[in-house]
Amino acid sequence: MRTSIATVSLSGSLTEKLTAAARAGFDGVEIFENDLLASPLTPEDIRARCADLGLTVDLYQPMRDVEAVPGDEFDRNLRRARHKFELMRRLGADTVLVCSSVSPQAVDDDALAAEQLSRLADLARDFGIRVAYEALAWGRHVSTYDHAWRIVESAGHPALGTCLDSFHILSRGSDPKGIEDIPGEKIFFLQLADAPLLAMDVLQWSRHYRCFPGQGGFDVAGLVRHVLRTGYEGPLSLEVFNDVFRQAEAGPTAVDARRSLLVLQEAVGRAALPGPVVPTGVAFAELVTPDAEPLTTLLGALGFTRTARHRGKPVALWEQGDARILVNTGPAVRRDGTQLAAIGLESPDPAAAARRAEALLAPVLPRRRAPEDAPLDAVAAPDGTELFFCATGRPGLPDWRADFEDTGAAPAATGLRIDHLALTQPWHHFDEAALFHHGVLGLHAQESVDVADPYGLLRSRAVTNADGSVRIALTVGPAPTDDTVHAQHIALATDDVVASARRFRAAGGSLLPVPANYYDDLAARFEFADGELETYRDLGILYDRDAQGVFRHCYTRTVGRVFLELVQRDDGYRGYGAANAPVRLAAQHAVRALTGG
Amino acid sequence: MRTSIATVSLSGSLTEKLTAAARAGFDGVEIFENDLLASPLTPEDIRARCADLGLTVDLYQPMRDVEAVPGDEFDRNLRRARHKFELMRRLGADTVLVCSSVSPQAVDDDALAAEQLSRLADLARDFGIRVAYEALAWGRHVSTYDHAWRIVESAGHPALGTCLDSFHILSRGSDPKGIEDIPGEKIFFLQLADAPLLAMDVLQWSRHYRCFPGQGGFDVAGLVRHVLRTGYEGPLSLEVFNDVFRQAEAGPTAVDARRSLLVLQEAVGRAALPGPVVPTGVAFAELVTPDAEPLTTLLGALGFTRTARHRGKPVALWEQGDARILVNTGPAVRRDGTQLAAIGLESPDPAAAARRAEALLAPVLPRRRAPEDAPLDAVAAPDGTELFFCATGRPGLPDWRADFEDTGAAPAATGLRIDHLALTQPWHHFDEAALFHHGVLGLHAQESVDVADPYGLLRSRAVTNADGSVRIALTVGPAPTDDTVHAQHIALATDDVVASARRFRAAGGSLLPVPANYYDDLAARFEFADGELETYRDLGILYDRDAQGVFRHCYTRTVGRVFLELVQRDDGYRGYGAANAPVRLAAQHAVRALTGG
The missing domain is CATH 3.20.20.150 (Divalent-metal-dependent TIM barrel enzymes)
Incomplete structure (x- = not known):
């Protein structure tokens, strides 16, 4: 038509x-x-x-x-x-x-x-x-x-x-x-x-x-x-x-x-597009940074190990359980400080996924970065994030992992995995982003929620696949100029957030401090086992409950535009702790005010 | 209370x-x-x-x-x-x-x-x-x-x-x-x-x-x-x-x-504030500029004469009929290019007007700028515009005119007067501005209107006194960053806009070009006398009608952030030509795109 x-x-x-x-x-x-x-x-x-x-x-x-x-x-x-x-x-x-x-x-x-x-x-x-x-x-x-x-x-x-x-x-x-x-x-x-x-x-x-x-x-x-x-x-x-x-x-x-x-x-049956190929997991998240040291210190304290390095580029692979993070110190396209630049999505058919994205007008990125690289299907999302369609360790398909040579170090056994990725969207393209992730990737867009930051309202909307193994939270600031103010993050799922937080702290990591008043309010709203609330208060763990289950989460300090989150989902909790976001945002502003960052 | x-x-x-x-x-x-x-x-x-x-x-x-x-x-x-x-x-x-x-x-x-x-x-x-x-x-x-x-x-x-x-x-x-x-x-x-x-x-x-x-x-x-x-x-x-x-x-x-x-x-009768003193006219508009030449060329072509200069500061008074414009080339507080920095309001009781403004938390400006200056009551509006309460030529009251010495030149007889002043408001303070002008100055706020600029919607609201001798149009851009993009202006009333426009052009002035399509539309909407529309088309005069009367107006080119408008109000027309604003804004964008300004 x-x-x-x-x-x-x-x-x-x-x-x-x-x-x-x-x-x-x-x-x-x-x-x-x-x-x-x-x-x-x-x-x-x-x-x-x-x-x-x-x-x-x-x-x-x-x-x-x-x-x-x-x-x-x-x-x-x-x-x-x-x-x-x-x-x-x-x-x-x-x-x-x-x-x-x-x-x-x-x-x-x-x-x-x-x-x-x-x-x-x-x-x-x-x-x-x-x-x-x-x-x-x-x-x-x-x-x-x-x-x-x-x-x-x-x-x-x-x-x-x-x-x-x-x-x-x-x-x-x-x-x-x-x-x-x-x-x-x-x-x-x-x-x-x-x-x-x-x-x-x-x-x-x-x-x-x-x-x-x-x-x-x-x-x-x-x-x-x-x-x-x-x-x-x-x-x-x-x-x-x-x-x-x-x-x-x-x-x-x-x-x-x-x-x-x-x-x-x-x-309506009037266009023959290549069908959607829904991603089945997150292969990796890629951070670009002009200075790897603060990031790798952070990843080290989270139990990540540098397991491989790219054969031709200054990119290191860090692993912890099933979570893989690339740290890229090469010249990046959008090099303004440390940021989340790319996401590897595990795809049942990477080439077909890329064909659909191209048919839906997503800019296709060069398949090979260097002559010896494995050919990788990749497109740019509306916010500029690069999306790689991956077939990690699947015979007969090009594998991004083949471009990396092992360092000999093995990832730690106390397994983390990527729970969700949070991307800040340009103000003018928030609606476009949800349609893109739905139309191109076949992800389901959840309801949009308002989040009160101390300096304005944010809007946030998550897109997910059916089993929740791919979750991307899209957030937009209160005004056109605010798209670089708010941080992106990588949330890592753990089966025991208290143990993970303690290990992180024991390894020299520093968690975002949460105001004591927040815990007094938790005490008013919920009943906890003896000592439970004190543990959360001590570690800076936030707590939420929905109709299904319980969510416990805590935050690292921010490096550039990026921070990491540790999350524990129990009993099918489906959200992202939005009720706690105002407290988290205020705490991040307070840290920034203190450090001048 | x-x-x-x-x-x-x-x-x-x-x-x-x-x-x-x-x-x-x-x-x-x-x-x-x-x-x-x-x-x-x-x-x-x-x-x-x-x-x-x-x-x-x-x-x-x-x-x-x-x-x-x-x-x-x-x-x-x-x-x-x-x-x-x-x-x-x-x-x-x-x-x-x-x-x-x-x-x-x-x-x-x-x-x-x-x-x-x-x-x-x-x-x-x-x-x-x-x-x-x-x-x-x-x-x-x-x-x-x-x-x-x-x-x-x-x-x-x-x-x-x-x-x-x-x-x-x-x-x-x-x-x-x-x-x-x-x-x-x-x-x-x-x-x-x-x-x-x-x-x-x-x-x-x-x-x-x-x-x-x-x-x-x-x-x-x-x-x-x-x-x-x-x-x-x-x-x-x-x-x-x-x-x-x-x-x-x-x-x-x-x-x-x-x-x-x-x-x-x-x-509600629970506060004893000094009563409102409604201004009765516009004594002057003051433009600040790092370079007087483009402005004074423009004013000269509009028939203004440099009639006086300030005794202690690099400020010149330009007059045309009842319109007075000060051109200030001294170091201004907000010196970022040419802009409308101050308004002199004719006040029945300048000291009482200032007392009310102060009681309503308007920042009071120093009464004397220099030891020998006449004491002037002035406050700052929320957008930073300085408002002077004036008693021009009224015996027994301090007169701003006394700070100026005549150049010997007389203002032209073909009289203009200031019809209205248009100020761009900071995005976060649009509602505040209307309340300020109402509460502090006793002006009446007219209805807010949306105006379609090619690059976003503007909101505009005028405040006026009862007889329309003071009219200020407050405009806000579509986003927090846009407060310096849109121009301020001074509108000069004439009894014959065609004659005024012709004189301006004959004197070398250049009017904003208006697209021919606009005049084809006028021809479809209204009936005109023979040759009337051709005159408007030739000069770039815009035309509007409301339930009361007719409005004809045209625009000079923009200098810095300021342009001037010539307007003719007939039969009690009350508006500001908002219906024509999209065409005017597009024409200004087109000029800017051509000149790179």
């Missing part, structure tokens, strides 16, 4: 928007009137620019407050429409969107609306233009898609059809099944947007919080299935008003948009 | 919050439990810190999900309460807030609620503590203040009273008049918050969008009047959850908070 995007969904000048849409692979655009008005390009220039970019102009929009008004008012509207149809002819646009009226002058008279829309369609036909009439969710008298369709149907004009918009339909809770009663050739256009499920004024919701399909709570794919059953053959077009996208660079937003449509097309 | 603020209303560590509250002049604080948990200070330390700062601990909050639950659950709640009462004794807090339960275990049984709250109050009394029971707007069974009061009344326990919260009462549309039926001594606490009038889920509204009284749409003063009639003698306490305040520096937020309470206290 053809895909299209409304220029209002992207940031910048009209030229920037068109370029971004074309580069992301869209077939066409909806030209939003205000973008045209503000552009120094003439309509002919815009038409030529679109043609050069391989874009069709699928829709001109919106025309407002046209129908069901007194005669003299309608005459003025026809005059206005004639101007716009002339403009559309210059622009090469053959379909115009007419939104149901919000004018106080409009009357509740479907017959009048049909008659005036017919007259508008008469005029449009003279220009070779089709009129697509759409019900705004907050239209004065027409606010549901079936009502708009009844008016179009009774008008019975060949140049008059309806436009469906998933936001306007689903935000009102209308049943989209009724779409199947509309003949497909009378659906002149289909606009798609998702939105988080908010209880708020629908106009504000629509203007500020729309998002791309798969990023919100609507069943957009379900709606599209109904539309396709009508025989609709027009484009799938995204129309998203979103305060964040307005500020974000147009290029990445357009890629995010197109990826959301690809996932949607796959869901 | 005593004033208090909840620590949750301010950003930072508990220490930072307490310091900010004390410096702003609050008498006490509500300690929010999470702030205490996250603090490394012991309860005794916090008590001592508060005492040192002259703050009382007026409330400990919140205690949740206590009442109307099965017996074993209530026993656990009592155990938890005992821990908290012990903590409060250490903290020196004698009142605890208990919110109506949201627990799924709570039952709809007022008698049980009253009995269990009585038992809680029994325990509290042993610790010398009072229990203030409050209805959350989203409480499971108790969500209105009168319901909470009925339960408290039926319990009849001396250590049990109610807590009123203006947000919970007004967000539900409850009639606050019923408050007068509660005996004042049973109102144990009063929490105040305002909020913008949003139609949204009340819990999200409460947690993210509360603001200080006078910054939202609630009649908080009306509610307080009802409370005072009961004989309530406790503090007025602010409890505001707000995503922006969480990120803003605590110090300025605390000042903003305290100012809002002062204005509120005045409104």
Whole structure:
């Protein structure tokens, strides 16, 4: 199916928007009137620019407050429409969107609306233009898609059809099944947007919080299935008003948009993508650092051993039980201090995983880093983190481990494993990140939670595979500038956090100090065995409980932008200790204030 | 009356919050439990810190999900309460807030609620503590203040009273008049918050969008009047959850908070502030610049003449009709390029205006800049703009004009005057700015409007005096970092914008080019006399109409952060051409992209 995007969904000048849409692979655009008005390009220039970019102009929009008004008012509207149809002819646009009226002058008279829309369609036909009439969710008298369709149907004009918009339909809770009663050739256009499920004024919701399909709570794919059953053959077009996208660079937003449509097309059986290959574990986490010493001291105290080194690069492999951490001191792409730069994901079929990622517009990274390296399938996530699809120790598949030569040291037996990885997301790409990990990796996105940092609210959302052997927590700061302020971390699972913490401390490790007041509160909220709480207090272990089980966790000090966490999950606890995050964040701020870090 | 603020209303560590509250002049604080948990200070330390700062601990909050639950659950709640009462004794807090339960275990049984709250109050009394029971707007069974009061009344326990919260009462549309039926001594606490009038889920509204009284749409003063009639003698306490305040520096937020309470206290007759002295005109606008040449070329082309120079400083007075602009090339406090640094406001009583500003916590600026200068009353607005209260040419009052000596040149006769001044506000202080201009200057705040810039949404709000002779437009960018991106401007009113624009162009001035598409749209929307639209198109004049009248306006190029606007208001047009702002902003971005500025 053809895909299209409304220029209002992207940031910048009209030229920037068109370029971004074309580069992301869209077939066409909806030209939003205000973008045209503000552009120094003439309509002919815009038409030529679109043609050069391989874009069709699928829709001109919106025309407002046209129908069901007194005669003299309608005459003025026809005059206005004639101007716009002339403009559309210059622009090469053959379909115009007419939104149901919000004018106080409009009357509740479907017959009048049909008659005036017919007259508008008469005029449009003279220009070779089709009129697509759409019900705004907050239209004065027409606010549901079936009502708009009844008016179009009774008008019975060949140049008059309806436009469906998933936001306007689903935000009102209308049943989209009724779409199947509309003949497909009378659906002149289909606009798609998702939105988080908010209880708020629908106009504000629509203007500020729309998002791309798969990023919100609507069943957009379900709606599209109904539309396709009508025989609709027009484009799938995204129309998203979103305060964040307005500020974000147009290029990445357009890629995010197109990826959301690809996932949607796959869901409705109209795109043949390589199928998802869900990762089955974490092969390694890779830290880059300009100075390995603080990190390796930390890893040593956690019981990690340097078991191997890369044959051609300054990368060391540190192991502890099943947890593997690479420490890379080579020139990294994003070298601003110590950070979590890459994740190795154990994959049942690394090449197939990479093909799917590429089909979903993930930047593919070079397969071989050096001539003698094993070929590795890898892509970049929206936040720049490199994702390697690995087949550790599986015969017949390229193994990243083959690039490393053993040091002779064996990993300690007291086994840790990687429980989860926490990545800080760029402010403008939080919704994109969850869709990426879901669409590309087949991970399930858990609910988004707010976390109170002393200096602003963070939002956090985890993506996981079914058995929890891959868990990635995505966190975004309170403002666009904060994406480097908050730390990333690697959480290591242990069967006995108290023993692990004690070993760490005995080995010279230093845990994040937790305020005594926190433990007084724990004592008020829960009952503990004798001495248990004192142990937690002594070590700085935090405690949480959910409906399933218990979570105990503690934190190392931060090195650069990275810290490590020791966690013990019991009885199927599913979360990440979010209830304790404000205390942890405040403690980290306090340490930073003391150390000036 | 005593004033208090909840620590949750301010950003930072508990220490930072307490310091900010004390410096702003609050008498006490509500300690929010999470702030205490996250603090490394012991309860005794916090008590001592508060005492040192002259703050009382007026409330400990919140205690949740206590009442109307099965017996074993209530026993656990009592155990938890005992821990908290012990903590409060250490903290020196004698009142605890208990919110109506949201627990799924709570039952709809007022008698049980009253009995269990009585038992809680029994325990509290042993610790010398009072229990203030409050209805959350989203409480499971108790969500209105009168319901909470009925339960408290039926319990009849001396250590049990109610807590009123203006947000919970007004967000539900409850009639606050019923408050007068509660005996004042049973109102144990009063929490105040305002909020913008949003139609949204009340819990999200409460947690993210509360603001200080006078910054939202609630009649908080009306509610307080009802409370005072009961004989309530406790503090007025602010409890505001707000995503922006969480990120803003605590110090300025605390000042903003305290100012809002002062204005509120005045409104309910409990504060004797010097009365407002509303300005009657704009005496001058002052631009600072490291390089006067581009500005003075611009002013020259607009018909301004350099009529006087300051006797002791590198400041020149430029005049055109009634418009006066100072160009200051001396070392300015905030010298980062050319900007609008000060406004002279014509005041009926400059000294009284300054006294009110000072009483409302505006920083007072030194009265004399140099020994020989005329004494000038001036304060700083929240955005740092200096506001001078002036008595231009009024005998017996200090006159700023006396510091200037004439150059001999006379201002041009073709009179301009200052129509409005547009100031860019720091992101964290937009609500504060409107309250400041209203409270301190007695200006009326008009409705807030959204304006689509190509790179994000701006919010804009104007403050004016009754006859429109003082108009200041306050604009804030889409993100915390954008406060220096968008330009400030001075709008000059003319009776004939076409003639003014032509004179400007003839004198070598260059107007902002407006896209041709904009004029095609005007032609579609309005009917013009022959040649009228061509004139606008030729000059780059924008056109708007409201219910009252017509607005025509055009823009100069930008110098540093400042540009000028020529405006013609006809027939009582009240706005600022907001409908045209997206086109103007896009045109300014296009110029900047071309010039690399």
